Amino acid sequence: MKFFLDENFPKTAEVWLVARGHTVLDLRGTEHKGADDETIFGMVQDNQCVFLTTDRDFFHTIPHLHPDHHGIVVITLRQPDRQSILNKLSWFLDQFGTESLTGKVFLLRDRAYAVYATGD
Numbered sequence: 001m002k003f004f005l006d007e008n009f010p011k012t013a014e015v016w017l018v019a020r021g022h023t024v025l026d027l028r029g030t031e032h033k034g035a036d037d038e039t040i041f042g043m044v045q046d047n048q049c050v051f052l053t054t055d056r057d058f059f060h061t062i063p064h065l066h067p068d069h070h071g072i073v074v075i076t077l078r079q080p081d082r083q084s085i086l087n088k089l090s091w092f093l094d095q096f097g098t099e100s101l102t103g104k105v106f107l108l109r110d111r112a113y114a115v116y117a118t119g120d
Helices: 012-019 037-046 082-096
Strands: 002-005 023-026 050-053 072-075 104-108 113-117
Touching: 002 012, 012 023, 012 082, 072 082, 082 104
Parallel strands: 002 023, 002 050, 050 072, 072 104
Antiparallel strands: 104 113
16 A cells, blocks of 8 residues: 655654555655645645545545545544554554555544545
8 A cells, every 4th residue: 555644643654554565655854844734635646645644634624625535544542652553553454454445534533433435
């Protein structure tokens, strides 16, 4: 799978994902650092990536404005730290990693998750 990390997503996720055979793009360290959500999401789509973020706007707003996307995973935990986010990401990939994420937005919380499929 090909992932794009939001600036708020732990950088350690890149190493973790690459070690598991995935491709990862990250805008940190580029001229696009600090770009607005629309610009970032445009970059994600141009690169045909699944977007990983902790920003709830990408669950509530952006996918409704851009229903044709390659998948969004939003992880929102009560006490987020690198390890808890990686644990939730690992759980997610175990559950959904073999299915197409195109047009789906996942909101992963501590003990629950929601899935919104654009076009439903």
